[in-house]
């Protein structure tokens with residue numbers, strides 16, 4: 001769990017939002033419409049990502065990101081290595097026992113920096129290096145921001161194992177409802 005053990009290009013920023021902001025963001029998401037077609041519920045903003053085709057098609061534009069995301073987007077652009085204003089965001093909801101399978105975010109669809117904000121509950125993220133099979137793990141705490149760049153973005157898969165409890169340094173950490181927001185920039189024609 002030490003920073004030096006993370007895949008190169010991983011940036012972890014604890015307390016990126018306050019507890020008040022966390023509460024307001026989750027309230028705004030819950031006032032919207034969660035899509036329940038997959039194992040976990042999702043909401044897409046900016047551009048709809050097609051999971052089956054692994055594509056963002058030209059007709060998938062949903063509109064600008066909502067105003068209530070502006071403070072977080074401005075901070076991503078001005079205060080972090082993300083360094084630009086995102087135009088796409090997917091919110092994921094994980095109930096205990098739910099996860100996301102190992103993947104690299106679509107390379108032709110999205111630009112070279114991906115940022116994920118964790119809300120409400122912690123979980124372990126696992127990384128695997130495609131060429132060597134090396135593994136790493138990181139505890140994503142509520143309100144922390146994870147930015148994947150470089151090798152961490154392209155050469156390592158990331159995954160949230162579908163578990164009810166994580167065991168971190170020998171300590172059992174039962175999961176509760178977790179919401180994440182992953183920010184990206186769409187590559188036109190991707």
Ligand SMILES: O=C(O)CCC(=O)C(=O)O
Nearest residue numbers: 090092100105116180182
């Ligand atoms: O929930 C997370 O923190 C990660 C989400 C993710 O990997 C994704 O949306 O591709």
